[in-house]
Amino acid sequence: MSGGVSGEDLVVFVGTGTGADGVGPVLPMREAAVNVADLAVTRGDGVFESIGVIDGRFIELPRHLARLKHSAAMLDLPEPDVDAFARAARLAVGAHAPQRELLVKLLHSRGIEGSDRASGWVQVLFGTDHSEARSTGIRVVTLDRGYRHDIAQTSPWLLQGAKTLSYALNKAALREAARRDADDVIFVSTDDVVLEGPTSNVLVRHGDLFRTPRPDLGILAGTTQAAVFETLGALGFETSEAVMAPAELATADGVWLLSSGRLIAPVRELDGRSLPVDAAFTRTLLERTFGL
Ligand code: PLP
Structure with missing residues (x-):
């Protein structure tokens, strides 16, 4: 932000x-x-x-x-x-x-x-200045978002997927992360589906496959995520929009949070457990996607 x-x-x-x-x-x-x-x-x-x-x-x-x-x-x-x-x-x-x-x-x-x-x-x-988050990575906690993964279809009046000015709860979630000694949050639905961060999308790597939560899961369709997927495609990697369980984050070869200001931040710790960080690969993505 x-x-x-x-x-x-x-x-x-x-x-x-x-x-x-x-x-x-x-x-x-x-x-x-x-x-x-x-x-x-x-x-x-x-x-x-x-x-x-x-x-x-x-x-x-x-x-x-x-x-x-x-x-x-x-x-x-x-x-x-x-x-x-x-x-x-x-x-x-x-x-x-x-x-x-x-x-x-x-x-x-x-x-x-x-x-x-x-x-x-x-x-x-x-x-x-996001240089440290981009290079060293960030500590993230998962938090319950309090609704199911299909909220956008069942309850469109809740405006999931719109970028409204009502960000009080997004900011509250970030304060909760700070209370838990973390930098950021990944929201999970009540039925155990990975959603998004309060101000970011999630990117998950297993081998040569990179996945992000599907935009119809009541989340914002990210501009950074779209740009990063184009780079990953050009680099020959497979990309997909997916429904993922939180357990898949723990086994990932890399997890990143993607957003317009910070751009690409590797997650180095999730719920207190270390995740692998590929600093050179993150630098390549930043350079190829944004000229940074
Ligand atoms: N999800 C939410 C809730 C956001 O607020 C944001 C950006 O602020 C994103 C995802 C990431 O979107 P973008 O990459 O377009 O900034």
């Missing part, structure tokens, strides 16, 4: 109240204010995307824009003007103090209650 908000981080509003091209001026984060009656603030009623930017290059921008639209449709929100979001993001990144890795957030809210007009904005933040 993002680092702390710095005085130099920037915001550009999109849509309502902006110019003809749907893009507002670049504002310092500390001066950019959202209305207190905005449903993003009062209800977390909106959707978002977090996008990595490396050396000024947006990582997987088309996939993020498509997912923003998909999430908005799931919440019956007005369709976001993704071209305006992309213009605003480029404007803000161009104006930001340079850093090798930046994080861009696109936020699309139902808007001020009663206004019937969506609101949107883009934030550009200094990226967190």
